[in-house]
Amino acid sequence: MRSTALLFTCFLACTAHAKPPVAKPEGEEHLRAGILRRLTQPRTTLCSEASLPAEYRLDDDDRLTSQSLRPRLFDERRDRDQAERRGRIPDVAGSLVFMKSDRKSLGDSQGVTGVAVFKSHAVDPVLQTTRLDPGYYVTIWHFDRGPENLYLGFAEFWPYVVLPFQKQPLLINGELHLAVDVLEADPFQPLGLPPDPHRVLRKELDRIIRCPLAKLRADADKDGLTDLEEEHLVTDPLRADTDGDGLSDKEDPSPLGGVAPSTPEQEVIVKSLGELLPQGHGETALFIWPSDGPRLGIKAMAGNRVLILRPDEFEKYKSKLGPRYPVQFEVKMEGTDRALVYLAGVEYRAEKGQNAWVFTPTGKGKIW
Ligand SMILES: [Ca+2]
Numbered sequence: 016m017r018s019t020a021l022l023f024t025c026f027l028a029c030t031a032h033a034k035p036p037v038a039k040p041e042g043e044e045h046l047r048a049g050i051l052r053r054l055t056q057p058r059t060t061l062c063s064e065a066s067l068p069a070e071y072r073l074d075d076d077d078r079l080t081s082q083s084l085r086p087r088l089f090d091e092r093r094d095r096d097q098a099e100r101r102g103r104i105p106d107v108a109g110s111l112v113f114m115k116s117d118r119k120s121l122g123d124s125q126g127v128t129g130v131a132v133f134k135s136h137a138v139d140p141v142l143q144t145t146r147l148d149p150g151y152y153v154t155i156w157h158f159d160r161g162p163e164n165l166y167l168g169f170a171e172f173w174p175y176v177v178l179p180f181q182k183q184p185l186l187i188n189g190e191l192h193l194a195v196d197v198l199e200a201d202p203f204q205p206l207g208l209p210p211d212p213h214r215v216l217r218k219e220l221d222r223i224i225r226c227p228l229a230k231l232r233a234d235a236d237k238d239g240l241t242d243l244e245e246e247h248l249v250t251d252p253l254r255a256d257t258d259g260d261g262l263s264d265k266e267d268p269s270p271l272g273g274v275a276p277s278t279p280e281q282e283v284i285v286k287s288l289g290e291l292l293p294q295g296h297g298e299t300a301l302f303i304w305p306s307d308g309p310r311l312g313i314k315a316m317a318g319n320r321v322l323i324l325r326p327d328e329f330e331k332y333k334s335k336l337g338p339r340y341p342v343q344f345e346v347k348m349e350g351t352d353r354a355l356v357y358l359a360g361v362e363y364r365a366e367k368g369q370n371a372w373v374f375t376p377t378g379k380g381k382i383w
């Protein structure tokens with residue numbers, strides 16, 4: 016009788032605190048339907064744009080329309096030093112645009128000790144090997160709970176460039192206020208070299224964008240990626256493990272792929288993407304690989320994340336989120352234990368040793 020009562024008590028308590036059941040791997044059809052549905056939904060824009068009030072505008076001498084002027088900025092160097100002393104950003108490391116910690120810049124926020132804007136490739140893909148078009152993140156340091164990193168939903172030049180000078184209060188009434196230039200890249204001519212990396216479609220200087228923090232923070236499935244980040248990763252914002260492989264979207268190096276390799280070629284693919292992609296400088300870097308094959312679960316990729324998209328999904332991705340350049344990747348098998356791999360401009364000889372694949376650069380360009 017006593018054990019029955021205990022059991023009943025436990026049943027109530029355990030039910031109340033039960034964790035959701037572990038997701039089963041999703042079928043390809045279900046995964047694909049979700050990806051296509053999300054890619055056909057309109058893109059979310061959370062920041063509204065207006066003219067920057069005259070008192071916050073830059074002097075002509077300070078006028079920044081190009082990144083090439085940034086090294087001249089003493090304030091920025093000082094702010095960078097400050098950021099480095101603070102230990103930088105634990106989750107989203109990238110390049111610092113500015114950091115402010117004076118009371119005037121922090122606006123009407125309570126319990127906030129600093130605000131920084133960083134650029135990162137966490138959800139905006141690396142262009143093959145060139146790190147153009149990083150996305151913008153804001154970091155807000157809270158006195159009682161440490162730093163908070165929030166994605167702003169746009170990449171540099173798509174269409175904004177966040178200015179290193181910020182004269183206005185940054186946090187007002189639950190919104191982030193940022194001085195920006197509109198230098199909208201032409202999607203048909205996005206390649207080029209600094210200081211004019213893009214042909215500009217729309218140019219408007221001295222703008223301000225206002226981004227509601229509560230909306231930037233929204234994370235419906237509580238997996239640590241915001242709804243906005245998930246939109247750019249094409250993951251399901253209502254499901255913490257989109258591909259059902261047991262790894263949450265945030266931890267999963269291939270959040271749209273869950274299948275284990277079942278052929279030697281798939282083994283080489285998984286190992287190549289896992290080991291040979293160029294590493295970021297302490298930042299998570301997103302690569303896109305359009306593939307007709309199975310969506311492979313690519314584990315143990317230090318610092319990298321790969322989105323595996325079918326060719327038609329990749330076209331929809333570009334229509335929605337802007338032109339992107341997938342990683343160039345090919346595998347040519349020579350029997351079952353040798354292969355040639357061409358990844359991000361470099362050719363490797365892959366050979367299966369005792370239990371692992373070993374890659375050696377051939378020193379040649381691709382000849383097949
Ligand atoms: Ca989420």
Ligand SMILES: [Ca+2]
Pocket residue numbers: 256257258259260261262263264267269270
């Ligand atoms: Ca997963």
